[in-house]
């Protein structure tokens with residue numbers, strides 16, 4: 712048997728604040744955050760949506776201490792527990808550090824750092840309405856170029872990108888929507 716997976720709560724950091732900033736002008740009916748961590752991003756958005764929910768694989772104790780009433784928080788894998796086409800906004804700051812095997816679920820993103828983000832994106836698309844928006848944080852610590860080309864293979868348009876250069880990595884927030892004629 713390998714090492715048990717760590718399920719620690721991710722404390723707000725630069726990536727958290729950048730995602731929070733990028734979401735400032737979003738309003739709508741229903742939104743989902745995949746990987747709510749401390750709850751800081753979801754809490755900042757929740758008041759502008761009629762329904763705001765988050766999923767994470769943290770412990771029940773950590774979910775209880777997140778900054779939101781437990782009602783909107785679900786301990787579940789990505790968006791697996793939701794039916795298709797529910798949310799007009801889905802956002803995530805996924806684990807994106809290249810690491811294999813995955814030992815720390817808060818930060819390890821798979822061999823090139825995009826395997827976990829790609830799995831978040833796939834689920835996000837499934838639960839997104841046709842006209843909905845996905846807001847995804849990525850870092851050049853992972854293979855961000857391949858993540859972008861995966862988005863375009865899926866028929867997603869990158870509407871805009873917000874970047875922040877830190878001394879050890881560059882963070883980007885991607886705002887993704889389906890192409891008008893995409894079948895996904």
Ligand SMILES: C[S@@+](CC[C@H](N)C(=O)[O-])C[C@H]1O[C@@H](n2cnc3c(N)ncnc32)[C@H](O)[C@@H]1O
Pocket residue numbers: 719720721722723724726727730745746747748749750751752766767768769787788789790803804805806807816817818
């Ligand atoms: C980089 S942290 C971001 C946390 C928080 N959203 C923030 O911005 O501070 C990534 C989060 O994704 C969660 N996570 C990892 N795998 C997951 C999965 N399969 N389903 C849901 N959440 C997951 C981790 O537990 C962690 O809280």
